[in-house]
Amino acid sequence: MIKKNEEYEVKILDYGMNGEGVAKIDNFTVFIPNAMKDEKVKIVIVKVLASYGFGKVLEIIEKSPYRVEADCETYKRCGGCDMRHIDYEETLNIKQNMVQTLFNKTFGENKVKVEKVIGMGNPYNYRNKAQYPVGINKEGEPVIGIFAERTHEIIPMKECLIQNPLSEKIAFAIYKFMKENNVSAYDEETLEGLVRHIVIKVGVRTHEIMCILVINGTKIPKEQELIEMLVKAYNVKTIIKNVNKENTNVILGKENIVIHGDGFIYDILGDYTFKISPKSFYQVNPVQAEVLYNTALEMAELSKDDILFDLYCGIGTIGIFASSFVKKVYGIEIVEQAIDDAKENAKINNIENIEFYAGDVEKVFSNLMEKKQIYPDAIIVDPPRKGLDENTISNVLAVEPKKFIYISCNPATMVRDLKLLEEKYEITNVVPVDMFPYTSHTESIAVLELK
Ligand SMILES: C[S@@+](CC[C@H](N)C(=O)[O-])C[C@H]1O[C@@H](n2cnc3c(N)ncnc32)[C@H](O)[C@@H]1O
The missing domain is CATH 2.40.50.1070 (OB fold (Dihydrolipoamide Acetyltransferase, E2P))
Structure with a gap:
């Protein structure tokens, strides 16, 4: 059993969910920030928990060819970026592998193929x-x-x-x-x-x-x-x-x-103007948000007869982007101020085939179907990190829209939810988009078709 303050020389086997290196000491997993796959590093153990521990790099004995000099003075102490010591193209490979590994663990080896991450042309100063x-x-x-x-x-x-x-x-x-x-x-x-x-x-x-x-x-x-x-x-x-x-x-x-x-x-964003209030969610990387929305809509192949639900719609961005491809969009979002913005956004962009509802998706989604008899042909969800609730998943399985597009900033909860939808849906395409360059955060789009 390893102990705090002990020093070891280890080989880094893989990356963890936060872009940190992962090593094994006598089969015990140790997470090591700032260590890269295939590197040999000298570490000191800084924390030991029941089933895993944390180490700190003391010396890099064998360096990864993808290691670069971090270009930020506060990088080592800041909680913002965690991949500035890695070549940008390689960070995209790491993110792709991270999502692929999650799918492999839940669905079986290579049952679902994760495409290359769509990177950002100039991955600097992107946050708004x-x-x-x-x-x-x-x-x-x-x-x-x-x-x-x-x-x-x-x-x-x-x-x-x-x-x-x-x-x-x-x-x-x-x-x-x-x-x-x-x-x-x-x-x-x-x-x-x-x-x-x-x-x-x-x-x-x-x-x-x-x-x-x-x-x-x-x-x-x-x-x-x-x-x-x-x-x-x-x-x-x-x-x-x-x-x-x-x-x-x-x-x-x-x-x-x-x-x-x-x-x-x-x-x-794109051809549309959006009103943003203090409390409304708005994607923090607008350059990549355009890429995310356009890619999701291309992958979705929506049709002019479709009724589309945009769940967790924020200020209505995705629904407004989608509005010209479908018959009608219904957006649902819990923050009332965001829904006020969404309604205003539909108006200023002259979009007439869209309606917004404030409330919890868990309840409003059922209400639209039960009280108003409105049923979706396609659904796009973009939930917060915790993913979908059980009720929403049962609603999707019950109403059986022919297309289901899951946009997520947390691949772990996305994969968990997709496993439940597998009962009736086939995952046809998974594409991650780099919304948060040089951080370990990964955004993904998954397209599902009714079996
Ligand atoms: C990741 S954001 C996506 C927003 C929007 N689709 C976009 O691209 O700008 C998630 C949104 O879900 C909303 N939200 C969180 N929990 C919710 C719930 N239970 N029901 C409805 N909306 C919720 C948040 O307020 C936030 O606007």
Whole structure:
């Protein structure tokens, strides 16, 4: 049995779900961040649990040909990227294998073939949404940056290579304003202080900017001067105070107070314009979102007679992209503000064959069928990480749409759900799309046809 602080030389056999290296010591599994497949590394054991442990690389004895010098100063401590030490093309192979391995384990060896991951042409500065924690450092001074991996320690902000550079500039300007004007930062220990998070959303194609200040209170000292600074220097379109007085890790509180502009921004995806509110989900990588939606719709081969359900529809993006290929789209989404945006989005894009319903898919999907007698010929789902609930899966199996398209940011729950749908469906195509370059997150599209 291995013990903490022991040192070993190991060969890395594979990658784990977070892009970390996996080795075996006397058949005991050890996960080693920053180690690559086929490398020989010297490690120290840092944690031992009942059935697996964690190691830290002390020395790379034999290097992978795909190892590259990480190009980010805070990479080793930051909880954002976990694949910057790997050549980008190779990260795509790793993601493809990761999804393939999950299918193999659940469906049998090579029963389902996972295609190559569609990578991003320029995998830099792709994020349109930044959430910077603001807090107090060990010296008692305000700090803004990013959370260190698995902790709430804030690493001061340095150039982030996946973030929109404008977001960083604006967040830093707010931080500078706070320091110059004695606006306090929230202290997670004492629960005192004002500013907790700065959230910036950028419409990449419209250049519109939303700035959300998450505060433990309702008033910001010298608020008018702050607004003037942000509008003058950065042309910020809307500024919102979000009140969060709870002792919680959830970033946004319930109450939004718009202090400049109209409380939303627009962005353009494909041929469509989308309205985005503070609480609505919007894909964080808009360049790849277009690729994701277009690929999913090409794979789906929808027809002009189809009634399509867009489940977990957010602000209606997928349904609106699909609307010209089908007879009618029904979108369901739990966040009411997102549904308000979705309805507005249908209007501004002149889409008439789409309807949206606010509520839990688990219930609204049944209601549409039972109370309104509306039945889908095809369904696209894009659920959160936890995947589909049992009720939704039974509904799909009962109503038997001829096509079922599963878009997922968590291949593990996707594969779990697809196994249940296998009873009536054949998986005809699985294509991952790299929505989150240099992180171990993997988005996939799976197309199912009724047997
Ligand atoms: C991954 S996002 C996809 C949004 C949209 N399809 C897009 O591409 O922008 C998942 C969405 O599901 C919504 N959601 C989460 N749980 C839900 C539920 N039980 N019922 C309906 N919508 C839910 C979230 O609010 C979020 O908008």
